Amino acid sequence: MKAEIIAVGTELLLGQIVNTNAQFLSQGLAGLGIDVYFQTVVGDNEARLRQAIDIARSRADLLLFTGGLGPTQDDLTKDALAAYLGRGLVMHEPSMAKIEKLFASRGIHMVESNRRQALMIEGADPLDNETGLAVGNALTADGTHYVLLPGPPREMRPMFEGPAADWLQEITGDMKPLYSRILRFAGIGESSLEAALLPLIDGQSDPTIAPYAKEGEVALRISTKAADKAEAFARIDATVTQIEAVAGSYLYAREDVPIEQEVITLLRNTATTVATAESCSGGLLAELLTNVVGSSGAYAGGFVTYTNGMKHALLGIPMAQLEGPGAPGAISESTAALMAERTREIANTDYGAAITGVAGPAESEGKPVGLVYVAVAARGKPTQTFELQLNGNRSTIRIRAVKQALYRLWRTMGNV
Amino acid sequence: MKAEIIAVGTELLLGQIVNTNAQFLSQGLAGLGIDVYFQTVVGDNEARLRQAIDIARSRADLLLFTGGLGPTQDDLTKDALAAYLGRGLVMHEPSMAKIEKLFASRGIHMVESNRRQALMIEGADPLDNETGLAVGNALTADGTHYVLLPGPPREMRPMFEGPAADWLQEITGDMKPLYSRILRFAGIGESSLEAALLPLIDGQSDPTIAPYAKEGEVALRISTKAADKAEAFARIDATVTQIEAVAGSYLYAREDVPIEQEVITLLRNTATTVATAESCSGGLLAELLTNVVGSSGAYAGGFVTYTNGMKHALLGIPMAQLEGPGAPGAISESTAALMAERTREIANTDYGAAITGVAGPAESEGKPVGLVYVAVAARGKPTQTFELQLNGNRSTIRIRAVKQALYRLWRTMGNV
Structure with a gap:
């Protein structure tokens, strides 16, 4: 079965919100064994919506709509589809009762337009809205299936995962997921x-x-x-x-996790710890590691030594290593190794990871943009260093350097 | 002028990524006075892409494509549009030279398919790719305008804001800008x-x-x-x-710059420097500051003191301040102040900025998620501290805490 997802809402066309619903539904439909061939976004405009329905019908068996089920005049998905199919709209009494009850319980006057949320296209099956007021619709007409879901993700998601998925599984009963x-x-x-x-x-x-x-x-x-x-x-x-x-x-x-999460998991599983020292990546390695929930048991902390003075003051790297005639310089294999080793010692952790290099836009120490050294120090083992030639802009070089450092740390921890 | 945004990529139809490009471009086109009537997503399939082009041509004057300009066999946007228009593909020599130079500089063998990224539709104008290899295309044929942009946001955004926007402003030249x-x-x-x-x-x-x-x-x-x-x-x-x-x-x-850039500019203009100390933000403050080009003259470096042990070892904060009965704890106004002051002293900078708090998901020290203390120390002035109650998830709380710290630093530097 081929599906098309049609999101209805001018706010999407103005770029006020991102269409996260399309991603959620694409994943969900794949899980049901239904192929999504197109996603369409159309504004709150009946003529253009009918045109989108017409096109989608010609290339898909299932049309999934999000948005346009609310109480306002702009909410016209049901009206447009009913008109397109030559059907009327009927009141879904259980939904109407729910709406009336809610307003009564809150002691506020119900605006007439709220009744619109309980309307159904003639002959459609209702899809319960657990977290909101607008009832969903599902129907088959002339061999095409239509599912109408609300726009707000907190209403759309449970409706899709519950009643809509049940309805879809019924109509696709013979397909393989x-x-x-x-x-x-x-x-x-x-x-x-x-x-x-x-x-x-x-x-x-x-x-x-x-x-x-x-x-x-x-x-x-x-x-x-x-x-x-x-x-x-x-x-x-x-x-x-x-x-x-x-x-x-x-x-x-073998699952969808970033490498920093895998590193934190491994550290926790082996009851080991890491500390970091960063020059060109400026704290991004620390930031990714600490963004993992549960990192505090495995990540001790680190240094951002952006200047030579800070590399000397915080890590005790000799100035003669960093500057002067014949010195290896801040951007060198030996400085990366010293940064990783001193950090591990000061923080008293099992591992120390360090990054130094040229993120650009200009070269530094006469060394080219993209030249980065990564070092991993491990308690009782020789320190490993890696020379990288990375391409991209400043941000890209930084993220690539950090991911390489995480990969090298992961390997040093006994993997591969 | 009516525009349609066509995103090409099976990964969007599988729900592996969200179509944030559509939001970015919708906002950008609105800024140029161009109305977006439809957004379409289609997979890496030539027949369906040609069908989407045909439909879009019938309802829009401008078709903006994202994705499918890369080196792989799946990247077929240029091929499909060229075939649709009955045009050939020609090599854009400056882009080819750039690709060859990059591979040569990295000393690695260039895979033949990388040449595809330098191809242009016959008669199209090239759109420079500042941050990647695939050249963009812009052309007008039979009264319809076509703009082809790469899929990765870090390549697409600068190409749209630079050469594509210039091209669009030229073709919409008769309108009041x-x-x-x-x-x-x-x-x-x-x-x-x-x-x-x-x-x-x-x-x-x-x-x-x-x-x-x-x-x-x-x-x-x-x-x-x-x-x-x-x-x-x-x-x-x-x-x-x-x-x-x-x-x-x-x-x-009064221009579109993030606050970290404004802070770096101010520091450079006043020949002053800053250092940072971070607990719950885990290096994000350092990362934002060092991502600004030219930050090395103004940002010295900093500490990520994720554990109490590190706050003590690196910053010399007494353990009695951090732990034990009656101690203020790591998440307190006085610890934030000490972190900022000690950091400024150790790094010998004009300013020190510190962040400590609870980013979640769980509370810490019996203090609620979202409670964050920010401190700014300045040479020869009393240290200022701020208690914040931030809402959101772990990532949101971290970024909000960091932006608040930057704002407070900016104010301390004599503004407002």
């Missing part, structure tokens, strides 16, 4: 990963392998339709094994 | 600002006053259409004066 597994990679770029996997991707159509870029990371979604979970994951996991053979050393999670 | 001024506010929430300005907003239609929320800040766009700049800004600046009378103490910039 889609199962998928997300694989997350760090330390490798999207095009390199895709090039490595190209023979695999080209050589098969089921399960499908879909790459997509995250900030400074890459993810793959491995999907298949199957009668049940066991059958699906047998196929999916066989594909995962093939992917692991090619790019296993970059694969850090 | 829209002039606007952005006012940026910190230290006040969107709804409070809007409530304060409501009489002003309701009382006038030209210039228009459009509030929009930035991360942890609020901005107003004051716009008017006029024959020339002088006429426009005479009207706009009269409105700005009225706004200043109501909310002037929160207005930190």
Whole structure:
């Protein structure tokens, strides 16, 4: 079955809000084994909405609407679809009773327009609204299925997951649901990963392998339709094994989590801790680690040593290491190593991670933009350092440097 | 002029990402006086993309595409539109040279598919990609305008705001141009600002006053259409004066710059410096300050003291202040003040800024989620502290706390 999601609302066309409903419903429909081929946004305008319905009917079997079920004159999704189908609107008495009861209990006068929220297209099934007043509608006409959901996410989500999903499962009773597994990679770029996997991707159509870029990371979604979970994951996991053979050393999670979360989980599971020292990344490594819920047990803290003076004052790195003729300089493998080691010692943690480099826009110490050194110090082990040549603008270089540092830390912790 | 935004990408139809590009472009087009009537999302499928182009052409004068300009086989927006228009694809040599140079500088082999990013539809104008490799395209054919932008927001946004906006202003040249001024506010929430300005907003239609929320800040766009700049800004600046009378103490910039940039500019202009100490914000304050180009002359560095042990070890805050019966605790006005003062002294800077609080999801020290203390220490002046009750989730509380700290620092530096 092919579906089209139609969001109705001028506020979307003005850019006042983001269409998060489309994402939620796309995921939900995929879970029901229904393919979404188009998403459309149209304003609160009956002629243009009818035009959108006409186009969607020609290319989809299921039209899912969000928005336009409220009490105001602008809320015209039901009116427009009823007119399009040549049907009338009827009052759904249980919804009307609920609305009247609510207003009575709050002791306020019910404005007439609130009755509109209890209207149904003739012949439609009602979809209960647990968290709001506007009743949803679901109906089939001339072989096309229509589901009308409210716009506010807190009303739309429970209605979709409850009564709408039940209704959809009934009409698609014979279809197989889609199962998928997300694989997350760090330390490798999207095009390199895709090039490595190209023979695999080209050589098969089921399960499908879909790459997509995250900030400074890459993810793959491995999907298949199957009668049940066991059958699906047998196929999916066989594909995962093939992917692991090619790019296993970059694969850090078999679920959709960022690498900083995986690092915090590993630290907690092994009762170990980390501290950080950052120059060009300016606190972004600390920020990502502490944004993980539960990081306080694993992340002790860190230093942002943006100037040479601070590298000396806070970390005790000799000025002769940082400046002067023949000095390695702040942007060097040996300075990165010293930063990681001194940080680990001062914070008395199991690991220390450090980043120093040139985020741009201008070169520094005569070294080019994108040159970054990452170091990982571990208690009782030799410190490891990595020279990176990153591309992108200032922000991109910073995030890529931080994700590389997290990947190197993850590997140092005994993985791969 | 009527526009339709067409986002190309199967990842949107699978719900893997949210179409934030549509919101950004809708706002941007409104700013150029162009009405958006439809937003469409279509997958990486040439037949369906051509169908979407055909429909959009019938109902819009301008088609703005995002996505599908990258190097992979799935990236087919240029191919599909060229085929639709019966045109060929030609190599844009400056973009090709840029791609080759980048790969050479990184010393890695260029995969052949990367050449695709330098392709142009015959007769199109190139749109420079400041932050990535895929060149944008803009062209007019049979009275319809087409603009092709990359999918990643960090590439799409600067391309739209720079070369694409210039191109659009040229083709809409016969219309009275829209002039606007952005006012940026910190230290006040969107709804409070809007409530304060409501009489002003309701009382006038030209210039228009459009509030929009930035991360942890609020901005107003004051716009008017006029024959020339002088006429426009005479009207706009009269409105700005009225706004200043109501909310002037929160207005930190008359252009679209984040407060961290304004703080760095002020520090540089006064040849003063700042250092930071962070607990619940975990490095986000340092990260925002160092993301500003030119921050190294003004920002010395800082501490992320996530645990009490680190507050003691790095900043010398007595354990008796942090823990034990009757201690104020880590989340207190006096700890915030000590953090700011000790940081300023250790780093030997003119200012020290500190943040400690509860970002959630759970309470801490029996103190509620959202309780945050901000302190600003200044050389030779009494330290100022502020108690905040912030709402939102963990990420929102962190960003709001950091923006408040920046606002308080900005005020301490002699403003307002």
